[in-house]
Amino acid sequence: MPTVSVGRDRLFAALGKEYTQKEFEDLCFQFGIELDDVTTEKAIIRKEKHLDKEEEEEEGDEEVIYKIEVPANRYDLLCLEGIAQSLRIFNEQQEMPTYTVAKIDKKAMLQMHVKPETSSIRPFVVCAVLRNMSFNEVSYNSFIDLQDKLHQNICRRRTLVAIGTHDLDALESPFTYEALPPSDISFVPLKQTRNFRADELMEFYKSDLKLKKYLHIIENSPVYPVLYDQKRTVLSLPPIINGAHSAITLKTKNVFIECTATDLTKAKIVLNTMVTMFSEYCERKYEVEPVEVIYADGKSYVYPDLSVFGMEVPVSYINGTIGISLGAEEVTSLLNRMQLRAEKIVSCDNECHINVLVPPTRSDVLHPCDVMEDVAIAYGYDNIPAAKYESVKPLSLNEFSDLLRLEIAMNGFTEVLTWILCSAKELSSMLNRKSDKRTVIIGNPRSSDFEVVRTTLMPGILKTVGHNKDHAKPIKIFEVGDVALLDDKKDVGASNCRHLAALYCGANSGFELIHCLVDRIMEVVGTRFEAGNDTAYYIKQSDEPEFLPGRQASIIYKGKHIGFFGIVHPEVLSNFDIPDPCSFMEIDIQSML
Numbered sequence: 001m002p003t004v005s006v007g008r009d010r011l012f013a014a015l016g017k018e019y020t021q022k023e024f025e026d027l028c029f030q031f032g033i034e035l036d037d038v039t040t041e042k043a044i045i046r047k048e049k050h051l052d053k054e055e056e057e058e059e060g061d062e063e064v065i066y067k068i069e070v071p072a073n074r075y076d077l078l079c080l081e082g083i084a085q086s087l088r089i090f091n092e093q094q095e096m097p098t099y100t101v102a103k104i105d106k107k108a109m110l111q112m113h114v115k116p117e118t119s120s121i122r123p124f125v126v127c128a129v130l131r132n133m134s135f136n137e138v139s140y141n142s143f144i145d146l147q148d149k150l151h152q153n154i155c156r157r158r159t160l161v162a163i164g165t166h167d168l169d170a171l172e173s174p175f176t177y178e179a180l181p182p183s184d185i186s187f188v189p190l191k192q193t194r195n196f197r198a199d200e201l202m203e204f205y206k207s208d209l210k211l212k213k214y215l216h217i218i219e220n221s222p223v224y225p226v227l228y229d230q231k232r233t234v235l236s237l238p239p240i241i242n243g244a245h246s247a248i249t250l251k252t253k254n255v256f257i258e259c260t261a262t263d264l265t266k267a268k269i270v271l272n273t274m275v276t277m278f279s280e281y282c283e284r285k286y287e288v289e290p291v292e293v294i295y296a297d298g299k300s301y302v303y304p305d306l307s308v309f310g311m312e313v314p315v316s317y318i319n320g321t322i323g324i325s326l327g328a329e330e331v332t333s334l335l336n337r338m339q340l341r342a343e344k345i346v347s348c349d350n351e352c353h354i355n356v357l358v359p360p361t362r363s364d365v366l367h368p369c370d371v372m373e374d375v376a377i378a379y380g381y382d383n384i385p386a387a388k389y390e391s392v393k394p395l396s397l398n399e400f401s402d403l404l405r406l407e408i409a410m411n412g413f414t415e416v417l418t419w420i421l422c423s424a425k426e427l428s429s430m431l432n433r434k435s436d437k438r439t440v441i442i443g444n445p446r447s448s449d450f451e452v453v454r455t456t457l458m459p460g461i462l463k464t465v466g467h468n469k470d471h472a473k474p475i476k477i478f479e480v481g482d483v484a485l486l487d488d489k490k491d492v493g494a495s496n497c498r499h500l501a502a503l504y505c506g507a508n509s510g511f512e513l514i515h516c517l518v519d520r521i522m523e524v525v526g527t528r529f530e531a532g533n534d535t536a537y538y539i540k541q542s543d544e545p546e547f548l549p550g551r552q553a554s555i556i557y558k559g560k561h562i563g564f565f566g567i568v569h570p571e572v573l574s575n576f577d578i579p580d581p582c583s584f585m586e587i588d589i590q591s592m593l
Contacts, residue, residue: 001072002153003036006080008064010138014084016093028068031090032377033077037067073364075273078149079142082277082361090337090378099276099306099360102131102289109292109302110173112258116296117179121218122162122225122238124264125177126271126303127291129168130255132283139281140250146277150270158214161261161270162239164227166246168254172230177260179223187234189241198224198237205240214239225260256291271304272360308357312345313368315352321369322376323387328352334378340371396593397498401480404500404589407524411517413478413502418460420482421450426459430575432545438485440494453484453494457501457586458546462568462576465505469578474506480589501586505578511551514565514583515539518555525592527557534559546572547584555587563587 012018019027025035041063070077077083088094112127135143147163155161182198189196196204202219205211217239218224227235229246236242238260248255257274261267275288282288294300315328326334328344331354335342341357358365365371376384394402405415421442428435440453454460457479465475480500487495500521504513522529522537530536535558542554542564552566565585573582 001069002078002149003067003069004078004080004083004149005065005067006083007138008038008066011066011080011084014080015087015091024066027087027091030377030380031087032071033083034069035066036069039065039067041065071364072153075150075154075269075363076277076361078153078273079146079277081139081142081280085280086339089339092337096336096339096341096359097280097286099279099286099288101302101304101306102284102287104290106292109290110256111175112291112293113174113176114293114295115176115178117223118177118225121179121221121223122260122262124261124267125227125258125293126261126264126267126301127175127256127258127293128271128275128304129289129291130257130275130279130282131287131289132253133255133278133281134283135250135252135281137250139278140248143248143278146274150273154266154270158239159217160263161259161267162236163270163274164236164238164242164258164260165248165274166235166242166256166258167248167252168246168256169252170246171233171235171256174230175235175258176228177225177258178228179225181222182224185224185226185234185237187237188244189237190244190247192244198226201237201240211240227258227260268303268305269363272306272363275304276306276359276361304360306360308341308359310355310357311368311371312347312353312355313371315354317368318354318372318375321372322379323384324379326375326379328354331375334375335371337378338374340365340374397590400589400593401498401500404521404524405478405480407521408478408500408502408517411520413476413517416461416464416477416479417481418457418464418479419450420454420484421445422452422454422459423449424451426463427452427455431456431458431572432569440484440486455483455485457481457483457499458584459576461501461503461584462572462578462582465503465582466576466578469580473580474504474509476502476504478502497588498590499586500589501584503582503584505580505582507580509567509581509583511567511583514585515553518563518565518585518587521587522557542566545569555585557592560591562591 021038028035068083077086085094089096110129112125114125147165150163151158185198186195188194189201202215205215225238229235233245234243235246235258257271259267259271279286279288288304288306290302290304292300292302315331318331319325332342332344335354335356339359339362342354345353345355347353356371409415424435427433427439436455439455442451442453445451461477461479464477468475478501480498482496483499484494484496486493502514502517519529527537529538531538537555537557539553539555542552543549544552544564544566546569547566548569552564554561555563555565563586566583568582568584
């Protein structure tokens, strides 16, 4: 979940009250967020510059910084303004603001004309204006930081939406949104002093630590998106960089915001978040000036859309789902504290409902279950009485797994929990196997240690022994966990399967020791041993490369092969840096149900 860093003193000033750290942690818990860390400016700078505590650093002061963890879908909480306003409303210190779109004649409205070529790269654009703003250093930094947070969150690193903010007084309407060959685009980018062609910028920013990660979004496209004003001054080259000509400063009064996007819904949410969070700094608080966006086919749209939408939620649904008993007045009061306007209504069948009006700041509220969740948060999760519902029963597979865990533990084995992801070589060459075509491969692994999903529990258990080879012998461990295999019959293309594996490591580790455990498991399951009987269980010779030849066997249960056991091959032990003999067994317990 995203973490927002805010100055403690500035936050308390915005809240109109000072709190001890414990009091503020309690307030965060009640509201459904969390105080994740408390640090200082100097500590943050030391960490960023990899300095030791003893090294003096003149930059930064000792301002206390609160790092607050917020839900990933609460975009209104990604800045100090949003957090402070939400907590004030929650504490009933402030009424919910009403956001409005300024009433302007359409002829006087700013216009953004969209050229048809943009449909091939970033087809959508939405715009708005914040008039007569009053920036100070704190609010300006918060404005810039909110853009960065949105870019990393809902904008998916600018792939879905890219935000551009401009000093409107440096530009002339109408604006145009175009898509041109990179050699035809030329401008001075933000924080630069010379003119660049767009293709030159791609090379220039390949060494920029911040911007190079966005180049791939448009780099290989024959045309780049670009925004111009009436005088052909470049506003921005989305999603890379804005133009220097219209850069906003502390002196900027009128801010023009444009969001280009491949996803129109997310673009609207991003624009609404930007204007609602910072319209409080406008001369006319909570009022936003609209912009008309005109497409090549003649269709036009006015943004932003700050309308509220309503839904009716039965009080019985809220109470029944949470497990409490509240009256309609209590529910409406709790919802008002969570920034949802609510009022009681009675339906034609005399059932009590709540009419909820969702403001443009709460894009996360889509369904009655979201309303129910807000009631539960405001009521307090710790105040909800504990209850055990008879209908909630564990899956038979989980019950079976727990019974086997208990039985194997009583046989002196210790349970381990290993990663479900592993490297490709741990499933193949390190086990003396060839690559399995049924293996689920990770498309974008973070490292070579997590390339594939395991098809057997063996690598994880062997790695555990290899990392604990100095432990007193014998080492007796087991694991009950899932493996994954490609499966065309499943809608996701793969299926999970529950396995049980156990390993005995020691100087006297032999075939009979692990065979004894297999027999005990089958005895507990209630299956007798009878060779060749397809209604019972028996073993037969196998030829698996990870075991010693002649010291291994397949497990046949009711005519099906469900597992194997034996003495691990010395080459495999060497691959996992294990000096002692090991015997190992693995069973597909899911196939036994």
